[in-house]
Amino acid sequence: MPRFISISKAASLAKVQAKEIQEKINNNQLASTRGKIHVDDLLECYPKAHIEEADMLSLVEKIKEQSFESGAAKQHGEVTFASLKQDLRKCKTNLEYYREQSAKYAELILHICENLSDNDDLGSNEQRILRLRQWIDKRLAEINRNE
Numbered sequence: 001m002p003r004f005i006s007i008s009k010a011a012s013l014a015k016v017q018a019k020e021i022q023e024k025i026n027n028n029q030l031a032s033t034r035g036k037i038h039v040d041d042l043l044e045c046y047p048k049a050h051i052e053e054a055d056m057l058s059l060v061e062k063i064k065e066q067s068f069e070s071g072a073a074k075q076h077g078e079v080t081f082a083s084l085k086q087d088l089r090k091c092k093t094n095l096e097y098y099r100e101q102s103a104k105y106a107e108l109i110l111h112i113c114e115n116l117s118d119n120d121d122l123g124s125n126e127q128r129i130l131r132l133r134q135w136i137d138k139r140l141a142e143i144n145r146n147e
Contacts, residue, residue, distance in 0.1 A: 006036060014045075
């Protein structure tokens with residue numbers, strides 16, 4: 001249960017008008033801190049106040065605030081915790097995918113380097129380039145098939 005409540009909530013719980021609560025505050029019959037009243041002070045002044053309803057009132061107030069915050073965030077393009085969590089999951093999935101792709105291309109570059117340094121059966125430069133292109137095309141086709 002909230003320990004401090006607004007003057008309007010206090011009036012509602014004590015079944016009196018807010019004006020009466022404010023008069024008691026002004027006459028130092030009821031303590032108030034920054035416009036809020038401690039529940040115990042309200043009970044001391046109004047023993048028959050329905051304090052058990054304070055929990056329900058605060059629950060309704062909390063639901064209203066959350067609803068407003070969520071709606072306002074969506075209207076203004078602000079992010080919510082849930083949307084941040086979802087975005088983080090997507091980023092992790094994308095990161096995993098790009099790491100795999102990077103590893104495949106790193107392997108491809110390594111094989112190209114090995115092929116370029118291969119001294120067996122060099123032949124002419126044109127033949128070597130043609131063989132290298134065929135080999136690259138073959139490797140790229142394998143990579144695309146595995147995706």
